[in-house]
Amino acid sequence: xxxxxxxxxxxxxxxxxxxxxxxxxxxxxxxxxxxxxxxxxxxxxxxxxxxxxxxxxxxxxxxxxxxxxxxxxxxxxxxxxxxxxxxxxxxxxxxxxxxxxxxxxxxxxxxxxxxxxxxxxxxxxxxxxxxxxxxxxxxxxxxxxxxxxxxxxxxxxxxxxxxxxxxxxxxxxxxxxxxxxxxxxxxxxxxxxxxxxxxxxxxxxxxxxxxxxxxxxxxxxxxxxxxxxxxxxxxxxxxxxxxxxxxxxxxxxxxxxxxxxxxxxxxxxxxxxxxxxxxxxxxxxxxxxxxxxxxxxxxxxxxxxxxxxxxxxxxxxxxxxxxxxxxxxxxxxxxxxxxxxxxxxxxxxxxxxxxxxxxxxxxxxxxxxxxxxxxxxxxxxxxxxxxxxxxxxxxxxxxxxxxxxxxxxxxxxxxxxxxxxxxxxxxxxxxxxxxxxxxxxxxxxxxxxxxxxxxxxxxxxxxxxxxxxxxxxxxxxxxxxxxxxxxxxxxxxxxxxxxxxxxxxxxxxxxxxxxxxxxxxxxxxxxxxxxxxxxxxxxxxxxxxxxxxxxxxxxxxxxxxxxx
Numbered sequence: 169x170x171x172x173x174x175x176x177x178x179x180x181x182x183x184x185x186x187x188x189x190x191x192x193x194x195x196x197x198x199x200x201x202x203x204x205x206x207x208x209x210x211x212x213x214x215x216x217x218x219x220x221x222x223x224x225x226x227x228x229x230x231x232x233x234x235x236x237x238x239x240x241x242x243x244x245x246x247x248x249x250x251x252x253x254x255x256x257x258x259x260x261x262x263x264x265x266x267x268x269x270x271x272x273x274x275x276x277x278x279x280x281x282x283x284x285x286x287x288x289x290x291x292x293x294x295x296x297x298x299x300x301x302x303x304x305x306x307x308x309x310x311x312x313x314x315x316x317x318x319x320x321x322x323x324x325x326x327x328x329x330x331x332x333x334x335x336x337x338x339x340x341x342x343x344x345x346x347x348x349x350x351x352x353x354x355x356x357x358x359x360x361x362x363x364x365x366x367x368x369x370x371x372x373x374x375x376x377x378x379x380x381x382x383x384x385x386x387x388x389x390x391x392x393x394x395x396x397x398x399x400x401x402x403x404x405x406x407x408x409x410x411x412x413x414x415x416x417x418x419x420x421x422x423x424x425x426x427x428x429x430x431x432x433x434x435x436x437x438x439x440x441x442x443x444x445x446x447x448x449x450x451x452x453x454x455x456x457x458x459x460x461x462x463x464x465x466x467x468x469x470x471x472x473x474x475x476x477x478x479x480x481x482x483x484x485x486x487x488x489x490x491x492x493x494x495x496x497x498x499x500x501x502x503x504x505x506x507x508x509x510x511x512x513x514x515x516x517x518x519x520x521x522x523x524x525x526x527x528x529x530x531x532x533x534x535x536x537x538x539x540x541x542x543x544x545x546x547x548x549x550x551x552x553x554x555x556x557x558x559x560x561x562x563x564x565x566x567x568x569x570x571x572x573x574x575x576x577x578x579x580x581x582x583x584x585x586x587x588x589x590x591x592x593x594x595x596x597x598x599x600x601x602x603x604x605x606x607x608x609x610x611x612x613x614x615x616x617x618x619x620x621x622x623x624x625x626x627x628x629x630x631x632x633x634x635x636x637x638x639x640x641x642x643x644x645x646x647x648x649x650x651x652x653x654x655x656x657x658x659x660x661x662x663x664x665x666x667x668x669x670x671x672x673x674x675x676x677x678x679x680x681x682x683x684x685x686x687x688x689x690x691x692x693x694x695x696x697x698x699x700x701x702x703x704x705x706x707x708x709x710x711x712x713x714x715x716x717x718x719x720x721x722x723x724x725x726x727x728x729x730x731x732x
Contacts, residue, residue: 191212210238217246217344272317274523343359411442462703462705467728492647515646526612661695
């Protein structure tokens with residue numbers, strides 16, 4: 169290695185450290201750090217927290233999966249919680265009996281349709297701080313009857329408590345807030361309250377704002393970073409040590425073209441640079457370009473398998489793979505097809521639970537508490553007619569209403585009780601009558617024979633594939649959607665169905681939503697070494713591909729073998 173290269177690496181390392189040191193040296197009580205993908209945000213967190221008492225620090229993010237990741241990376245340094253997890257703990261500290269049911273807002277929304285004849289988005293009322301909306305009183309009455317909080321209203325409850333009784337706001341040596349670009353007005357209110365008593369470090373990147381479905385907005389991070397009156401000292405982490413050079417350059421191409429096309433208005437003007445170091449230079453030399461191919465949809469899994477074989481020949485060591493698709497259906501289909509080809513360790517990962525309450529949800533609540541109004545309410549919907557159900561819900565809203573189980577007819581109550589007893593026997597590994605078990609499976613939507621057939625089919629399939637490519641058989645592969653890829657990274661990333669019809673929401677397929685751009689940037693920057701872009705529409709070149717310089721892309725033609 170030449171002296172010049174060594175100097176380059178040394179200078180890059182020193183320059184990167186200067187940005188970390190600037191944050192650590194600042195005496196500001198409130199700090200905001202803009203950190204792009206792979207720029208060392210978690211490393212900064214560890215430095216900020218390492219000299220603090222773990223029991224007197226708090227790290228907040230907004231989804232469970234990110235809590236799990238941060239809890240491992242900050243193990244021993246900080247208590248890591250979701251916002252609703254923090255709210256639950258804080259409310260419990262006041263002596264309240266706090267139970268949380270994630271799908272409560274969906275339950276009460278249905279109640280409102282029956283009782284008020286109105287379709288009300290209660291989560292939005294909380295997220296946007298529509299505090300004086302009369303429908304919040306309706307929600308509170310139903311919440312109290314059911315004895316549970318939901319995710320949005322429990323954060324609302326702790327915010328209202330802290331605003332009225334500021335002496336209840338806890339004090340910490342340090343509060344760290346991750347993914348701030350995906351916070352909504354309610355969540356920002358909570359952070360501002362905590363900042364009244366504790367030093368706060370906010371971190372995020374407005375180019376990675378994905379969660380507009382919960383009324384989040386990157387405007388909050390932009391305001392606190394750019395407004396000199398916000399009270400926040402602002403910093404940046406500009407050097408990406410995750411991605412190969414071409415990936416960083418391609419991300420900058422997309423941002424440049426997006427702004428030139430009138431998108432990303434108000435975006436924080438920040439650097440996003442490749443981090444010069446020996447390890448990433450090797451990756452960058454071996455993988456100097458992105459790969460693009462067109463493949464008919466049914467052939468996409470076979471293209472992925474073919475490329476994995478080539479990667480295995482090149483690597484001759486373990487490597488990680490992430491497959492990102494625009495929808496859950498397409499992701500699951502790819503998983504199934506790859507399994508058919510003998511790849512045993514490919515799995516679909518989805519980080520968001522469905523919002524529709526199931527019979528099993530209700531039965532599990534009754535298993536914990538046989539008097540649970542919420543449990544009886546959920547289960548009743550599956551045992552009574554629609555007319556009977558509407559009458560039950562209306563009766564339960566009357567002043568001094570009876571317990572839910574007293575409003576349900578005897579036949580339905582008996583059926584629910586039988587289902588709970590069967591579920592309890594399953595839990596406790598007790599002997600169960602086959603007829604009762606079959607009945608239970610039917611009610612909750614399980615098909616044991618189909619499940620057994622799938623298992624048997626997989627066993628047959630795996631046995632048949634033992635003659636296949638042994639180097640890929642046990643290769644761990646994660647397949648997921650763009651939103652669920654947040655927080656993930658892999659050596660090799662395949663982005664499938666990179667067509668405007670999937671990646672651009674606007675009907676005329678012109679990009680008018682910053683969300684489309686953020687989605688693509690997040691998917692692109694999950695890769696450490698190489699990205700494969702796969703489009704399925706041969707007639708139209710994807711817009712995002714047009715936005716990347718041609719000399720950064722290798723176009724390859726996929727020629728499936730006859731056996732594929």
